[in-house]
Amino acid sequence: MPHREAPDFIREKIKDKPLRKKKLLHKGIATMGYAILFGFVSCLVFCVLRPVIEPWFETEPDPQFEIPKDTLTDSDQGDDSPGDQNEQEVSGGAKKGSKSNQNTVYITKKQSMTLDDFQMLQNKLYLIGNRVNRSVVTVTGVREGMDIFESPYEASGQASGLIIGNNGRELLVLTEYEVIREVKSVRITFIDNQTLEAEIKKYDANTGIAILKVPVEKISKDTINQIDVAVLGNSLQTRQGKMVVALGSPLGTSYSILTGNITSVTNTITTQDHNYTVFTTNIVTNERGNGVLVNTDGEVIGLFLKSASFKMEQNTLTAVSVSELKGVIEMLSNGQNIPYIGIKGSTVTDAVSREYDIPKGVYIKEAVMDSPAMTAGLQNGDVIVEMDGQKIATMEDYQQKLLGLKKGSEVKITVNRQGTKEYKKYTCKVEVGVLR
16 A cells, blocks of 8 residues: 555644743742741741640649758757756756747756656657657558469568658658569558558669659548648757657557667768768667657657668667758659769768878778769779869768769769879769669
8 A cells, every 4th residue: 555644733743831930930939928928927826825725735843842951050969968958957947949938847856757757758759659650651562473383473562651741733652662662563551541552753772762652632531631741850959868759660560659769879871972870779679670760849850771771780770860861852752863973981080181191071982883983983092072173071062962963964073092102183074873
C-alpha cells in the first residue's frame, strides 16, 4: 500500500504553558503576607487567652516543706549549770528565760521522794508519751518471694514512723528505709488502726532515713482528728541527766512507752560526708527497737536509727540528735536528693593542729572507695580548707556547703596535702553525686 502521511493535527507539538514570573511573584508575596497575618493573629489570640487557659492544665506544685534550723546560744549552754541554779534556788523564785508563764519553785530543803511522788512523775511522763503517740504510725513493707517448693509467698517487715508534716495535699511520714527497701507495697497504720497505702517520696542511703507520703484526701476525718504532726525540737539543748521518753517500738512492740534519762551527749558517729551526735540513755532496748526520743516538752530530740552507719554495740537505747538531721529531713520531704561526695572527716581543732602540726580545716580520714571524692583525686590525710572559694574551717562548714549543692554539679575543693617537707595546696573539681 502506498505510504500515507499523518494528518497535520496529529503532527502538532504541544508546547508548555509559558511561565508568568510576575504572576508567581505576586502569589508568593500574597502567601507570605497571609502567613505573617495568620501568625500575628495566632500570637495575639494566644497572648490574650493564655492566662485563662493555663490554669486548666497547670498542676499546682507541692508546697515546700521547711524546718527551722536550731542554734545553741549562750543561755542554752548555761541553763543547767550549778551556778545558775544556786542563784535561783529561792523558794517561789522564777527562772529567767523560762518558756512557761508559771513561776518555777526550787526546793532548798532535802526531802525524800515517796513512791507516790515517783508514781506521779511516771504518770506525767506517760501522759507526754500518750500525747506524742498521736504522731506515731506503724509502717509495714510487704515483700514477695518464693519458698523452697517454688510457691509464691508474701513477707512483711514493720517499723515505726513519725508524722512530720501535712501540706494539705499529702501527709509526710519519716521512717527507716531498711523496712521498705525493695518491697511490693508500703502500708501505714495510724493510731486508730486505719491502714492506707503509702508511697516512698525520697530516701537517703547514708542515714537510712526515708520519707513516705499519703494523700490527705484518702485519710478519714476521724483519723485526721486523732493524729498530730510531731514537733522536731532543738536537741542541741539536750544535757546529761535530762528525763526522756522513748516512743515507737523501742522493744519491738508498736506504741510502747519507756522512760529514762540521758546518760551521755558526747558520743559522735562519723558517716559519709557527715558527723552526728549520738545520745545514750539508760533505757533498755534490743536490735529490733526503733522509734523516737522525746523530751519533757513533748518534742522529738532524737531518732533511733538501725542503719549500718549508726549501729553501736550496747543494749541501751541510743538516738541520733534530730537537730543535726533536720537539713536532710527537709530535703527528702521536698523530694530532693541528698548530695554526696564521699569523705569521712573530722574538724582539725586548735589543739589538734598544735599537737600534730596539721593545718586547720576538715581532715579527710577516708576518701570512700569509688566515691566522687576518690575519683577526683582527694586522698586520705588531705585537709579541706576551701570549697568554691568559701573557707571551710569545721565539719559543720563542710556539711552546710555540701547540702547546698546539686547532683551533677561541680565543686572546686582546695586541700592542704602533706609533701616531703611541708603541706602544699592542691585543688580539684569534684562532681557531686547521690549515694544509692
